[in-house]
Amino acid sequence: MIRPFMQCDVFSTHPTGGNGLAVVLDGTGLSDDQMQAFARWTNLAETTFVCPATDAHADYLLRIFTTARELPFAGHPTLGSAACWLAAGHTPRAAGKITQQCGVGLVTIDLTGDTPAFIAPPTAIAPMPANILSDIAGGLNLDPARILRHAVLDNGPVWHVIEMESASDLTGLDASAITPVPPLSVGLIGAQDAGADTDYEVRMFSMFAELKEDPITGSLNAALAHWMQDQGRADTPYVVAQGTCIGRKGRVHVAQDADKNMRIGGHTSILIRGDVTL
Known part of the structure; x- marks a missing residue:
């Protein structure tokens, strides 16, 4: 047909x-x-x-x-x-x-906005077990001293997320040197330096079957938005860059509306x- x-x-x-x-x-x-x-x-x-x-x-x-x-x-x-x-x-x-x-x-x-945006579905937020955090940090060669926050987020997909001190902690990662960890999806986020054209850098690594990096991930950014909202850090709209390290120029526009919904555009x-x- x-x-x-x-x-x-x-x-x-x-x-x-x-x-x-x-x-x-x-x-x-x-x-x-x-x-x-x-x-x-x-x-x-x-x-x-x-x-x-x-x-x-x-x-x-x-x-x-x-x-x-x-x-x-x-x-x-x-x-x-x-x-x-x-x-x-x-x-x-x-x-x-x-x-x-x-x-x-x-x-x-x-x-109705400048860019179409979906209303982020609810996200369950849970602590990340210490052994999983250790496995991820070791597999991705993250400096534990530069990890700011971490959690497990579930908005349909389940994300093991880590916030690093800086976007440079993400862009400086050598994907070829990553050792796959147990089958899960890992999201990394770090704030950009002052003067950058975006507010955060995000990278997503899927560890199912083989290591893959996703260019731009709306559901991960939706979960991160709810996580940041839960911490009181989502009152101001922000823009995320993703895909930088694999030759893409992804831009995700995040904003909280009057009803406290997180819009991912x-x-x-x-x-x-x-x-x-x-």
Whole structure:
């Protein structure tokens, strides 16, 4: 069956500077195995399938697949799929917002700001066990004396996050010297020096199957935003750079709205439009 298809680049104003996403705009009738097989074939960080919503409040149901598994939620697939859905000529039920149904429930994409932004889903915050912190610090060659904070964050995906003293602690890491740790996802964040064009640098390393660095990670930045909000550090909007060390120019715009929701925004460029046979 021929289905409408787009490929886009998310979280960058520079086409190919962000995180690539494949979007099948009609996933009706596809089995889980067919979706997973196509996601494996695209070999992108994520591939999504837009399906009819089963919740009357949603505009569509989004299925999100990596090359190996389905995710209940992910950030750049949420923004990228919304942009492609709009570009295909669809209109949201409510003006100024899209309501996405996915594995974590309903997620709102706000279309009224300078950049589209999703409302970050709730994040559970827990202490990081000392042995896991030690394994991560050792595997990534982090200086324990420069670790400021750490936690385990769960907003669908589970993130083991560490805040370092400076962005230079992240950009100075040699990825080729990293020793994989137990299968988990690690997020690092560090403040930029004064005068930089962003406020923080973020890096994300996936330790499942093999070591991989993600270019720009919306769900991680959403979890970090809630973590910072919990610490009283998210009152002022901020911009995150991610992908710097792997040749990308990702920018994630984070802001707290009047209702204390954390908005995670970014630009999407649609690079390919066409059809796919599945």
